[in-house]
Amino acid sequence: MLELTPRQIVAQLDRHIIGQDQAKKAVAIAVRNRWRRRQLDPELAREIAPKNIIMLGPTGVGKTEIARRLAGLVNAPFLKVESSKYTEVGYHGRDVESMIRDLLDLAISKVRREQAEKVKEIAEARTEERLIDLLLGRTPGPGKSKGWVRSEESTVGAPATPVAIATEAAESSEEGPRDASRELMRKKLRAGELDERTLEVSVAEHSAMPMLGGMGPDQMDPGMQEMLSSLMPSKQKLRSVSVREAQRILLEEETEKLLDREKVIEEAIERTEQTGLIFLDEIDKLALPSDGSRSGADVSRQGVQRDLLPIVEGSSVTTRHGVVNTDHILFIAAGAFHNVSVSDLMPELQGRFPIRVELSGLTAADFARILTEPDNAILEQQQALLGVEGLEVAYEDAAIAAMAELAATANAQLQNIGARRLMTIVERVFEEINFEAPELKAKGETSLTVTETLVRERIAPLLEDGDVSKFVL
Ligand SMILES: Nc1ncnc2c1ncn2[C@@H]1O[C@H](COP(=O)(O)OP(=O)(O)OP(=O)(O)O)[C@@H](O)[C@H]1O
Numbered sequence: 001m002l003e004l005t006p007r008q009i010v011a012q013l014d015r016h017i018i019g020q021d022q023a024k025k026a027v028a029i030a031v032r033n034r035w036r037r038r039q040l041d042p043e044l045a046r047e048i049a050p051k052n053i054i055m056l057g058p059t060g061v062g063k064t065e066i067a068r069r070l071a072g073l074v075n076a077p078f079l080k081v082e083s084s085k086y087t088e089v090g091y092h093g094r095d096v097e098s099m100i101r102d103l104l105d106l107a108i109s110k111v112r113r114e115q116a117e118k119v120k121e122i123a124e125a126r127t128e129e130r131l132i133d134l135l136l137g138r139t140p141g142p143g144k145s146k147g148w149v150r151s152e153e154s155t156v157g158a159p160a161t162p163v164a165i166a167t168e169a170a171e172s173s174e175e176g177p178r179d180a181s182r183e184l185m186r187k188k189l190r191a192g193e194l195d196e197r198t199l200e201v202s203v204a205e206h207s208a209m210p211m212l213g214g215m216g217p218d219q220m221d222p223g224m225q226e227m228l229s230s231l232m233p234s235k236q237k238l239r240s241v242s243v244r245e246a247q248r249i250l251l252e253e254e255t256e257k258l259l260d261r262e263k264v265i266e267e268a269i270e271r272t273e274q275t276g277l278i279f280l281d282e283i284d285k286l287a288l289p290s291d292g293s294r295s296g297a298d299v300s301r302q303g304v305q306r307d308l309l310p311i312v313e314g315s316s317v318t319t320r321h322g323v324v325n326t327d328h329i330l331f332i333a334a335g336a337f338h339n340v341s342v343s344d345l346m347p348e349l350q351g352r353f354p355i356r357v358e359l360s361g362l363t364a365a366d367f368a369r370i371l372t373e374p375d376n377a378i379l380e381q382q383q384a385l386l387g388v389e390g391l392e393v394a395y396e397d398a399a400i401a402a403m404a405e406l407a408a409t410a411n412a413q414l415q416n417i418g419a420r421r422l423m424t425i426v427e428r429v430f431e432e433i434n435f436e437a438p439e440l441k442a443k444g445e446t447s448l449t450v451t452e453t454l455v456r457e458r459i460a461p462l463l464e465d466g467d468v469s470k471f472v473l
């Protein structure tokens with residue numbers, strides 16, 4: 001994939017997020033810098049530490065959305081974690097490191113998918129030969145194999161429903177893999193004519209990892225985990241499946257045989273270390289209020305900050321696939337920082353996030369744009385849903401402006417929940433229409449314009465009594 005320039009990254013983010021230019025720029029630069037560093041002489045590259053970012057801003061203004069969209073853009077292992085999850089009961093100590101293991105797991109499946117794509121043709125060809133054998137009721141014996149080998153992991157059983165042409169052409173079938181019955185079967189298989197037929201395939205079943213003293217495999221020492229899984233027997237089980245399903249299972253097996261597992265892991269570790277990106281959402285939940293009050297929860301938060309520090313600073317994390325060095329992993333943190341500030345985080349941790357970007361609160365004008373401009377914007381989604389009912393929905397400009405303005409008012413009067421308020425407003429506006437849509441069609445009404453009057457009628461009364469509307473808007 002071509003590496004995106006900062007401008008291209010921002011342009012992509014612009015398709016989904018309105019405003020917040022500073023934050024978009026910061027993440028775009030950070031991502032580009034990772035690529036720049038990789039072009040350098042390894043000796044110099046080693047010295048360049050990532051410049052981690054904290055995004056600050058009120059709730060519902062696009063912090064998580066930026067990360068989510070960025071994830072879709074970058075061709076790098078990307079993990080989003082809720083920082084607060086590590087403060088929950090049951091998590092302790094080194095579990096913060098599990099984020100690195102999760103990141104590596106993501107990288108492994110990505111590399112594996114890429115490699116699988118490269119061997120796809122060969123794997124598909126081998127799968128086809130095996131399927132034909134199965135359909136013809138031929139179990140390739142060890143001595144009889146012609147061009148293909150009996151697989152270790154899977155043996156082939158007789159077809160559950162014997163295929164007619166198998167017997168028909170049985171006499172001539174010993175000539176070789178390219179005899180007439182094979183070719184006929186191949187033709188039928190390729191045409192999809194056999195998709196619904198049933199076959200028996202033997203599949204390996206690994207029993208689930210046992211829980212040890214309440215510890216799941218995740219909390220276990222990696223070495224221990226490895227040892228345990230090698231002790232777990234993998235059972236061969238004969239399963240009756242459709243040809244299509246058999247194809248999937250066999251393709252999986254053939255692909256696995258063609259892949260070099262060690263290379264996949266090596267490459268995945270390399271990518272994790274050099275291009276890995278972790279989004280630490282809700283990092284403010286780890287900050288301790290500066291008023292000096294300390295509770296049990298604070299102790300746990302401080303603990304998580306302390307555990308996070310070495311990972312962000314750069315250290316080696318042991319995983320069951322090998323050691324991952326975190327020196328160059330990029331961290332982007334985000335938080336609303338409502339009642340706490342960045343300075344309520346441990347100084348060492350603050351120091352590892354030198355770039356701070358503030359996301360601004362959203363105005364009525366922003367809301368109007370959010371309703372209409374992003375790809376698949378909220379109002380467009382509404383139109384599409386009602387379009388299914390045969391109802392063509394249009395919006396008066398003034399209606400859109402009114403929804404935006406009422407959202408801003410609701411945020412000011414009730415509670416500021418940012419752009420999330422738009423969802424509740426739009427739902428309210430469309431409540432009756434959504435309910436009645438099928439009957440409207442029956443009555444011959446095929447189009448509907450959302451007017452300013454309609455919007456105000458639906459929403460304004462809810463804003464008159466602040467106490468009550470808290471529960472309805
Ligand atoms: N600037 C924006 N442009 C378009 N949509 C937005 C914008 N800000 C927020 N939204 C939408 O509002 C919803 C909430 O946004 P998001 O999850 O990014 O909030 P947040 O800033 O992470 O808030 P919190 O601090 O509560 O986690 C999402 O559905 C998102 O698409």
Ligand SMILES: [Mg+2]
Pocket residue numbers: 063064065281
């Ligand atoms: Mg968020």
